[in-house]
Amino acid sequence: MIRRYYILKGNANNSFRQTYWHINYCECNNIEPLTEFNESKEALIVTLDMPCVEKEKIEVTSEENCVRISAPTRKGFCFKKDINLPFSTDPEKVLATFKKGILVIEIPKKVKHYKIEIK
Amino acid sequence: MDNFDEIAIIETKKIDMDNPIIIEGVPDIGLVGSIAVSHMVAEQNFEEVGYIKSDLFPPVLVVHGRKVLNPVRIFQKGKLIAILSEIPIDPRPGYMLSKKLTQWYKEKGAELIISISGMSLQERIDIDDPEVFGTSNNEEILKKMEGSGVNILEEGFVSGFYALILKNSIELNLNSSVLLAQCYPSYPDPGAAASILKILNKMTGLDVDVKQLTEQAEDLKVNYRALMEQTNASIQRENKVDVPTMYR
Numbered sequence: 001m002i003r004r005y006y007i008l009k010g011n012a013n014n015s016f017r018q019t020y021w022h023i024n025y026c027e028c029n030n031i032e033p034l035t036e037f038n039e040s041k042e043a044l045i046v047t048l049d050m051p052c053v054e055k056e057k058i059e060v061t062s063e064e065n066c067v068r069i070s071a072p073t074r075k076g077f078c079f080k081k082d083i084n085l086p087f088s089t090d091p092e093k094v095l096a097t098f099k100k101g102i103l104v105i106e107i108p109k110k111v112k113h114y115k116i117e118i119k
Numbered sequence: 120m121d122n123f124d125e126i127a128i129i130e131t132k133k134i135d136m137d138n139p140i141i142i143e144g145v146p147d148i149g150l151v152g153s154i155a156v157s158h159m160v161a162e163q164n165f166e167e168v169g170y171i172k173s174d175l176f177p178p179v180l181v182v183h184g185r186k187v188l189n190p191v192r193i194f195q196k197g198k199l200i201a202i203l204s205e206i207p208i209d210p211r212p213g214y215m216l217s218k219k220l221t222q223w224y225k226e227k228g229a230e231l232i233i234s235i236s237g238m239s240l241q242e243r244i245d246i247d248d249p250e251v252f253g254t255s256n257n258e259e260i261l262k263k264m265e266g267s268g269v270n271i272l273e274e275g276f277v278s279g280f281y282a283l284i285l286k287n288s289i290e291l292n293l294n295s296s297v298l299l300a301q302c303y304p305s306y307p308d309p310g311a312a313a314s315i316l317k318i319l320n321k322m323t324g325l326d327v328d329v330k331q332l333t334e335q336a337e338d339l340k341v342n343y344r345a346l347m348e349q350t351n352a353s354i355q356r357e358n359k360v361d362v363p364t365m366y367r
Contacts, residue, residue, distance in 0.1 A: 034347060036305050038241075047244075049306040051340035075341055101337050102244055102306070 030070075030080040033103075044087075044107045050079050051101040058098060060105065062091035067107060083107075126173040126212065126219045134168050134193070138230035139200045140323055143220075145280055146207045146350040149237035149302030150343055154312035156203045156235065159319070159327050165194035165201055171219075175212035181205050199323060200227075205346070207353035208280055217283035225291045231260060232288060232295040233322070234281040235315050237302035246301060249314045255296035256289050264296060267321035272299075279354070305351050307343035309336040 033048040050071055058071040067083045088110040095106040144156025170189035181188050190205040224232055238252055253269040255261050265271050281297050288295030302311035313329035320327055
């Protein structure tokens with residue numbers, strides 16, 4: 001079971017922007033990044049908002065039916081997200097780019113239907 | 120109790136001025152309004168002069184500088200009044216709050232209402248300086264907005280809480296405008312808030328420094344993450360008409 005609680009920083013000089021909407025930490029100190037999905041016939045495009053992360057420290061691993069993302073932040077917690085795919089993909093064809101704190105992952109759908117040549 | 124009376128505007132300090140300009144920042148797409156107004160009141164040392172209470176709001180209080188505060192508060196500096204909400208406003212309280220606020224604006228003899236929001240753009244990641252679009256129910260205000268660098272909406276839609284503010288303003292004969300900065304559809308966007316503040320500086324004579332917003336954008340995005348998550352859920356509950364972003 002994941003325990004959730006809020007952490008409030010005790011610095012009296014902090015303003016709203018620095019103190020109020022704090023990360024909803026779970027006991028493993030991981031949080032899910034804000035995520036958007038855009039699906040086409042050929043691929044699923046996933047964008048994840050991952051501020052305060054260095055590109056070099058992001059880990060994206062792909063299996064046929066799952067893509068896992070994890071990245072430590074300089075704020076002391078990790079972004080972590082498992083995307084369970086309702087389709088199969090070729091893990092080696094998954095593409096990821098990171099720009100302006102946003103990770104974009106393109107997950108191509110495995111072609112399942114072939115036209116069979118009749119001999 | 121009448122539903123309309125379930126929302127109360129409490130003035131903790133006397134707000135007495137002629138023809139104030141109202142600036143509204145309520146959590147919405149990209150949290151553009153919340154981030155912009157929060158930065159503006161902090162950077163320009165606005166004074167807190169009141170708050171809005173309602174049993175329809177979620178049971179949330181905020182703590183700033185060891186003080187327990189209401190999440191929807193009113194600030195003032197000179198002729199400017201800022202409304203800042205730190206909670207998403209759901210549809211039902213939204214209808215009532217918009218009515219209550221516009222009636223209060225009328226009583227105060229508001230010269231202009233400026234509602235700040237975002238215009239979601241899938242290609243936002245490729246844009247360095249988001250453009251600001253806007254609309255108003257007054258032709259003179261539209262010209263002023265255009266002169267300040269706002270792209271005036273020729274065709275399109277305004278939806279959500281600010282649409283209600285604009286609608287009530289038309290009924291009460293108040294001058295109302297909406298500023299919309301290009302922003303990420305589901306992520307907090309301090310860059311879009313900075314674009315809005317640059318326009319507001321021109322429209323109101325303020326001199327808000329937006330450097331902090333751009334330099335600390337990543338930190339702000341982390342701090343605003345939870346509010347964005349709640350706001351996205353609230354926007355879904357709103358069950359808005361899926362309107363195309365039609366403008367030219």
